[in-house]
Amino acid sequence: MCRINGVGPVASRIFYEAGYRTIADVAQADARKMLDAVSSINNEKKYYKGKLGENDMQFCIDDASLLIRFGAE
Numbered sequence: 001m002c003r004i005n006g007v008g009p010v011a012s013r014i015f016y017e018a019g020y021r022t023i024a025d026v027a028q029a030d031a032r033k034m035l036d037a038v039s040s041i042n043n044e045k046k047y048y049k050g051k052l053g054e055n056d057m058q059f060c061i062d063d064a065s066l067l068i069r070f071g072a073e
Contacts, residue, residue, distance in 0.1 A: 005063045006056075010047050015060075017041045027064035031057040 004026060007015070018037035020026050026034075034057040042048060 003067060004060050007060060014038050014041050014047055017045075023064045023067050026060055027068050029057070029061050031055075031061060034061070 004023065015021075015026065015038065018034070018041050020029060020034065020037075031054045035052065035054050038052065038057070
C-alpha cells in the first residue's frame with residue numbers, strides 16, 4: 001500500500017483497517033465512501049490531526065489505478 005504516492009505507514013494502516021487492503025481495493029474504491037471509512041477509523045483511533053478530503057482519496061484512487069495499469073502492483 002505504501003507504493004501509492006503520498007501514502008505512508010500511518011495512512012496505509014488506516015486504509016487497511018478501513019477495509020482497503022490491497023492496491024486493487026483502493027483503485028476500485030469510491031472516493032466519498034473511502035473518505036467516510038478512513039475518517040471513521042481516524043476519529044476513533046486518532047492516528048493523525050490533519051483533515052483529509054474527497055480529493056485526497058481520489059488522488060490515492062487514481063494513483064493506485066496507475067500502479068495497476070502499468071504493472072507496478
